[in-house]
Amino acid sequence: MSVGRLVSVLLLLQSRGRTPAQGIADELGVSVRTAYRDLARLQAAGVPVHAEPGRAGGYRLVDGYRTRLTGLSPGEARAVFFAGLPGAAADLGIASEVAAARLKLLAALPAELGEQAARSAAVFHLDAPAWYREPEQTPYLTLFVDAALTGRVVEVRYRRWRAPQEVYRRLRPYGLVLKSGVWYLVAAAEGRTGTYRISQVLDAVTDDERFDRPRDFDLGAYWAGYLDDFEARRYTGTATVRLSPRGRRRLPDNVPLEVVRAVDSTATAVGEDGWVEAVIPTESTAHACGELLRLGVDVEVVAPDELRRAMAATVGVLARMYGLHADG
Incomplete structure (x- = not known):
């Protein structure tokens, strides 16, 4: 059950008045059965939802009932949209407004929904930045x-x-x-x-x-x-590569998703040892060389010749750097 969806049902009834279950389902993108369950949960939580039968019927809140979503300052109202993004709120300088808005929202909900919302907030956390990257400085x-x-x-x-x-x-x-x-x-x-x-x-x-x-x-x-x-614009060329079974398993950790998808859609077996040949998109010779070298001996560039020569030249430099001959 989504606490957020229950609040949406409540606010929908408050803003539109009498609404059929089908209308609620269409608005929230759920099944009619789910809409009925949500309405029943609101009633169980003490929200005075009244059902009116008939073709012109539907569900409405008892006259005069309003949720207590009052007391929000303009900054807090804006902060509501970042209530689930504490890192983003801090970047934007509205962390304190987010905290205040969440407290007021929780106070405005019926007791049962408030407890469920608090539990939901306690078990989810969003950490947007990627691994191995320092947060960027954005003073402006x-x-x-x-x-x-x-x-x-x-x-x-x-x-x-x-x-x-x-x-x-x-x-x-x-x-x-x-x-x-x-x-x-x-x-x-x-x-x-x-x-x-x-x-x-x-x-x-x-x-x-x-x-x-x-x-x-x-x-x-x-x-x-x-x-x-x-x-x-990013991918301006292609390359044909051969990958070992281990190299293919290591792809998601070393190359962009677009390259992984290209391998999955174009891979054909070569030999009986599990190696495959595939066509992948490339940005440039230098960029492709750097990415593919991460796979070491589990990848071989077949074409184009320019990329194959770049790979060989880089391996040769590395061999000389470590006092080894390029042939091992």
Whole structure:
């Protein structure tokens, strides 16, 4: 049972009035049977849910009943959306508001639901950053949050990977995205919408100029499209490789998921010792060489020749470094 879903049912009845079970099920994306169970649980928890029979019937709250979701400050109301993301809330500088909002929400719920919500919070914890990575420094994160919410232009000095590495931009912040522990800003600049890694912002100053965020801009849809485009631009070539059984098992820990999927979809057996041959996507010769060398003797590059020569040259350098001949 989802405590959050029960609260959603309660707020749905409060905001819409009489609603049939099918309408509740459709709104929350559950079965009608689940909607009936949720309504029964609310009744068991002391919420006065009244059932009205007939074709025009449904479920409603007894007249005058309202949940006690009162007393939230504007900052706390905003913090509710980060109640399950303590790390993100701390990054945004609203950790104390999140704590206060959670206490008020718990106090507003019926006793049984409040206890269940507290138990749920106690057994889940989100740690967004990846392993073996120090958290990125984002001193301008709260500035961008405020600019996105108030519609103010921000002047930035930004470091990017291509030349010229340092550029100046006047940004119109549309929103922020937390991806694998890394904060990104989605903003309009110079007539186009782009993505900026906030840790790469060297300086930022809020301007007096205001802007209106496009009403039809969908941050989630933009981000999904950005990821698709990034993957398309990221992999510019392919390579044919042979992998031992152990090498194939080690793939998920050493290469991106896209490479693992490519091996799974193109692998064909070569010989009787379990080795397979597959075609994988590659970013560049140097990048592919670095990734594949992690697999050691469990991988062999078949093509292209440029990548095969790069692998051999790197192995030769390593052999000389350790006082060995390349042939062993």
